[in-house]
Structures are given as C-alpha cells and as structure tokens.
Amino acid sequence: MAGRQERNSKLLRKTLITSLVSASTYVLTNVLNRNADEVWKLTVTVVIGGAALIVQYLMDFEERLNSMEQSLSAHHGELRTAVEKSFAGINEATELFSQVDRSVLRSDGVTRLARAYTQLGHQESELVKTFSQEEIGRLATQMESLSSGSVTCMGENNDWLIDLTTCVGTSIDATSTDVDRQFWYSEAASRYLKAQEDAFRNRNVTVRRLFLVRTQAEVTEELERLCQSHRDLGIQTRIAVRESLAPSARLRMTNDFIVFDGELCYETTPDMDQKPAETSLKTDKEHIEERVNRFNVIWDATEPVNAPGAAPGAASAGSGSA
Structure with a gap:
C-alpha cells in the first residue's frame, strides 16, 4: 500500500x-x-x-x-557469507570423516551414529531430541576424556566391564575385595563371567583373579566355593590374605582394579559405606605398569586356592590356566 x-x-x-x-x-x-x-x-x-x-x-x-x-551488493554479501559458512561446515565434516577413514578404528559405527542422529532430528517429541543431544554430548565427553588418558563416571559401570571383556585379546588381571563381594551374585556378574568364559575358551585369553582379604578368618567356605565356580569357567584364582603376606607384598594391597591386555585399567573407588562410589578407565602407561607390577607381586606371594574341603596346603588341580 x-x-x-x-x-x-x-x-x-x-x-x-x-x-x-x-x-x-x-x-x-x-x-x-x-x-x-x-x-x-x-x-x-x-x-x-x-x-x-x-x-x-x-x-x-x-x-x-x-x-x-x-540491494544486489548486500544480497551478494549475504549469499557469499552463507555459502562460505556452508562450505566451512562441509569442509569440517569432510575433514572429520577423512580422519575417521584414515584412523585404525572402524568407521562404520561413526557413520551409523551420525545417520541415526540426523534421523532423530525429525522426531516430533522434544523430549526425544533433548535426550539424544544429552547422550551424544555424554559420549563425546567420554571419548575426549579417554583420548586424554582417563575417564570417570559415578557409581559402578558394569557396561564398561562387560564391553572391555568382550574386546580383550590376551589377558585380564583382576582384584576383588569385600567391596564387590555381593556383586558376584548379581545378574551383571553372570554376564561378566560369561564374557570371561567366552574370552578364555574362544580367544585363549588368560584370566587371573585375586581375592583380597585382611585376615585368615575371612577365608570362608563361601569364598572358596566362589573361587571354585570361577575356576570352573577357566579363570585362575588366588586368595591373598594381608596378614599372611610378606611385608613387601602387604604394602601393595589396594582397591579393586582390572587390567585388560596390560593397556587399560578399570578401577573402582569405594565410598564411606564401602560401596563403589566411582569408576575410572585409565590408559596412562606409567599407571598401568604400576598396577601390573602390583598385581604380579601379590600374585607371586600367594598359592592357588584349595578346592572346598581339600586338605590344607593342597593346590587345586587345574587352577584355570589358559
């Protein structure tokens, strides 16, 4: 008008x-x-x-x-800015996917993740979109932390435990204290032990587990039966009694940790109630070497566990050697 x-x-x-x-x-x-x-x-x-x-x-x-x-000059400037921004995004995406392709890691998972994430953008539910963004952010933070040598989450992360066992190629060296004793009777423990059995039988992975206790009185028949159930799956087990160890090994008693392939360490830190407060994955070479050395010192200072009811001093036959 x-x-x-x-x-x-x-x-x-x-x-x-x-x-x-x-x-x-x-x-x-x-x-x-x-x-x-x-x-x-x-x-x-x-x-x-x-x-x-x-x-x-x-x-x-x-x-x-x-x-x-x-007007044309202004439009040309806006168009040029938009094109440059678009090409910058394309170049960044191309560079990222080129790096993924050049990486020794499999790239199909990254491609699936990117495709699924774009499809979620068409969801009508704002809750689904927000949840997807949070999960992507959490995964990105986890990958960034792991690339820097350490990633931590609150509580106990059984998914990490089972996934690492599924991926392991040569060895698992694990300690177990009274903090996680009840864990062995849970559904997550059943899946974890099944993954360890598969690793032992299908990939010839050596699995060693040290049960750490403070006194001889804590070596109960229940603990010995637990050790036997692990040995039945091909897992080497020993019980380390702190008061019976030599001073050099006694000083190396520690919280729960598991070393996978001598390259990555899964550790739990207990809270005041002696329940897992946080879980960490660490790849620092010096830290891994210290954990491996600590495990070997205690392992060498102990003997294979006797079968329940066996005479004292008799080593269990077939202690789960790979």
Whole structure:
C-alpha cells in the first residue's frame, strides 16, 4: 500500500513539473518571438516539456538503479557469507570423516551414529531430541576424556566391564575385595563371567583373579566355593590374605582394579559405606605398569586356592590356566 502511494506521488510530481516547464516554455516563446507561428510555439513547448519528462524518468531510473546495485551488493554479501559458512561446515565434516577413514578404528559405527542422529532430528517429541543431544554430548565427553588418558563416571559401570571383556585379546588381571563381594551374585556378574568364559575358551585369553582379604578368618567356605565356580569357567584364582603376606607384598594391597591386555585399567573407588562410589578407565602407561607390577607381586606371594574341603596346603588341580 505504501509503495503504491509513493508511485502515485512520483507520477503526480512528474506531471506537475512537465506541465510547469511546458507552460513556461510557451510563455517564453511568446515573449521572445511574438511573430512566430503558433505551430512552432507549440512544437517547441511539446519538445521541451517532453525533454523535461524524459529527464525526470532518467533521474528516477538512475535512482532505482543505484538502489538495485546496493540491494544486489548486500544480497551478494549475504549469499557469499552463507555459502562460505556452508562450505566451512562441509569442509569440517569432510575433514572429520577423512580422519575417521584414515584412523585404525572402524568407521562404520561413526557413520551409523551420525545417520541415526540426523534421523532423530525429525522426531516430533522434544523430549526425544533433548535426550539424544544429552547422550551424544555424554559420549563425546567420554571419548575426549579417554583420548586424554582417563575417564570417570559415578557409581559402578558394569557396561564398561562387560564391553572391555568382550574386546580383550590376551589377558585380564583382576582384584576383588569385600567391596564387590555381593556383586558376584548379581545378574551383571553372570554376564561378566560369561564374557570371561567366552574370552578364555574362544580367544585363549588368560584370566587371573585375586581375592583380597585382611585376615585368615575371612577365608570362608563361601569364598572358596566362589573361587571354585570361577575356576570352573577357566579363570585362575588366588586368595591373598594381608596378614599372611610378606611385608613387601602387604604394602601393595589396594582397591579393586582390572587390567585388560596390560593397556587399560578399570578401577573402582569405594565410598564411606564401602560401596563403589566411582569408576575410572585409565590408559596412562606409567599407571598401568604400576598396577601390573602390583598385581604380579601379590600374585607371586600367594598359592592357588584349595578346592572346598581339600586338605590344607593342597593346590587345586587345574587352577584355570589358559
């Protein structure tokens, strides 16, 4: 509506100016040449009036042309910015996927994750979208922390435990204290032991477990039966009694930890109630070497566990050696 009024206003202004110029020209020709033919006067008036009208249209055209140039320049700048931003995003995505392809890690999981994440963007539920973003953020933080050598989560993470056991290739060296004693009677423990049995039987993985206790009185028949159930799965087991160990080994008693392939350490830290407060994965070489050395010192200071009811000092036959 405003544009239409502006056009009408300009048209009226052009008409008035043209009329004024034409009238002035006619009057001027009468003053300057009274004897001139009337046709000549009208011709001059029309020509000059037309010229005035043409000049106005030319000025209007130039104004519109300048406005269009400015508009095109602004649009070109916006378009260029948008294209550069798009190409920057494409280049970043291309670079990331190129790095994934060059990595020794399998890239199919990353591709599946990216595709699934984009599909979730079409979900109508805002809750699903928000939850997906939180999960992606958590996974990204976990990968960043692991790449720096250590990642920690609150509580006990049985999924890490089972996944690492599924991935292990050569050895598992684990300690077990009274903090996780009840764990062995849980559903998660059944899956964990099944994964260890598969690793031993299918991939020839050596699995060693040290049960750490403070006194001889804690070596109960229940603990010995637990050790026997582990040996039945191909797991080497020993019980380390702190008060019976040599001082050099006694000083190395520790909280629960599991070393996978001598490359990664899974550790739990107990709280005041002696329950797992947090779980950590560590890949620092010096830390791993210290844990491996600590495990071997205690392992070498103990003997294979007797079968329940066996005579004292008799080593269990078939202690789960791989």
